[in-house]
Amino acid sequence: MDDDEILLTPGPVPVPAEVREAAARQVIHHRGAAFHQLYASVRSRLLPLFGGSGDPFLFPGSGTGALEAAVVNFFSPGDRVAAVVMGEFGQRWASIAESFGLEVRRYEVEWGKAPEAPQLAAWLDRNGPFAGLLLTYNETSTGAAADLPAIGRLARERSLPLLIDAVSALGGMPLEAERWGVSLVASASQKCLISPPGLALLWVAPGAWPQVERAGLPRAYWDLREARRAGERAETPYTPAVTLWYALEAALERIEAEGLESVYERHRAMAERWRRGLSRLGCSLLAEERVASPTVTAFFPPAGVEAPELLAALRGLGVEAAGGQGPLKGRIVRVAHMGEVGPEDVDRALELLGKALARLGAREAKA
């Protein structure tokens, strides 16, 4: 990427120079005192992002790896599992669960919308019992976010383990995992955590370990029992991606310095700024205001402009945005406002978007 390119793809996001420099540090052996310190530092800095309790673990991996890890550590062959599918990533998680021989029942939500807790509760009661509920907290493919406190409540009322995909949420949206009744969180390093890709993150609620111990699916690489045992001596079961740990440590220090509440508030404000700007440019928003994601926004171009041509025009102006997936392929444009994004970044991107639309002959909507 040239320095003057603008990366708006919903992950990976631009990584601050300080974080990239940390990734360039010399490697250390992962069975010595220096690594033990790094382990403790990353663990304690990560915990507030999950809500302050429980156990976070890092694996060399991607977000998809974290989703697979969640499945193999919680379930047994043939288990019936409920999966909320509100976009591409919910779909991916359900497919992974099926690959491992689980019986998956999908609660389908129109792409761009989020599940309504009462309807979901009724569906669960009608179709259960289930060994667990898989939920995408923030659907990167649509820019819709689930009402996690409400769904956590209904899961808890049913003693239903709730596993969430927080890949594009962690560090950008409030999360009180234990208090909200979440059993496991799956995430990754390259989105709101402003780090290079290559780390899968898992978090396990204190009360969820008996289910992890009981789970009968085959597991070795992703085995959380081994990760927990090694973690007691501040180590990992096998070679960690240590330079990515350094990067994540530096990134978490930046998040800490800004203050977690400020970071969340900034994400909310930038989402709002994008949505206002897009409406002004005559674009229509995919997700309604009340389910709008603080980290990703998806929109339809103004009438007469096709999403693929808009993406190409943006690319011509040095802006890399993303298109739609699944049923939205070719129909929408997605922009991320994750990580260290401020008002001037959003305004600059909106200005270039206006320019791209003008080139394509779209008239600006009246402000």
Next chain:
Amino acid sequence: MDDDEILLTPGPVPVPAEVREAAARQVIHHRGAAFHQLYASVRSRLLPLFGGSGDPFLFPGSGTGALEAAVVNFFSPGDRVAAVVMGEFGQRWASIAESFGLEVRRYEVEWGKAPEAPQLAAWLDRNGPFAGLLLTYNETSTGAAADLPAIGRLARERSLPLLIDAVSALGGMPLEAERWGVSLVASASQKCLISPPGLALLWVAPGAWPQVERAGLPRAYWDLREARRAGERAETPYTPAVTLWYALEAALERIEAEGLESVYERHRAMAERWRRGLSRLGCSLLAEERVASPTVTAFFPPAGVEAPELLAALRGLGVEAAGGQGPLKGRIVRVAHMGEVGPEDVDRALELLGKALARLGAREAKA
């Protein structure tokens, strides 16, 4: 690690500054032209290390991940598999295969030795048939290397798929995977490839794809069929650890510049230099000359010196070496001569080892 520390652990190994700087480059989106170029560059630079043909794949992962990937992509539940166990990593691979429900028969070799092809052939004929043979090419826990051409020949004669762990071999020892009858190679970035840890490497022989297609074990993250499909458009199935790809590209350029044959010859020469120096210092070598690894050497300290106290004395001098594992725990010291190691590095390390032994009261053997 301080700059003046000497890291002799058998992975990770010190990463050259140029490679670390490459890892600090800004991330790019993995569905664009810049990544397509990177993919092609890394692929073409990796191929000669495997022998020039076949398909290499990178996953965010570790060597252990590569071993799991090998298992899930080649076998079906209940398959009978033969595993040569000549140390900790052979043991680990056999255990992973068992975790996934395979029936594993172990061909045990005394730690520090390597399998003799005729005996192994007879054992396979007596105990077969098998769906595959797992072999550690270079046993990092003992510093013994297998006679891969001979074992490849016997596997081919029996149409037995041969899967090898080349984690501490790839880029440091000759490999002609297809010509030698290897079906799959598993490796990782942080050893002879002088890159940071975090990439699992898989190589598949052209003729092995039907077995990969047939394999019935559950797989999603490690699915080589998906990696192959995405590879056709120079992409990965999910977010790659792109900064580690940059590092690996820079590392492979360095290996190319030195010349692969020179790199192999240097590794052999440095192993020889270590072995001579260790004998001079009164240490006894675990592996016999004819099976000695070009990348790792394990030795017993002179009589009267315990391995753990020697490791501690070395640490006091700024040298990080490794101890023994399994039955060799507390008995041996292991040093790596992987990556960009030259005569002056070996001599400096031997000098410090001599100093550590002197502090512990060992008399130097007569040269």
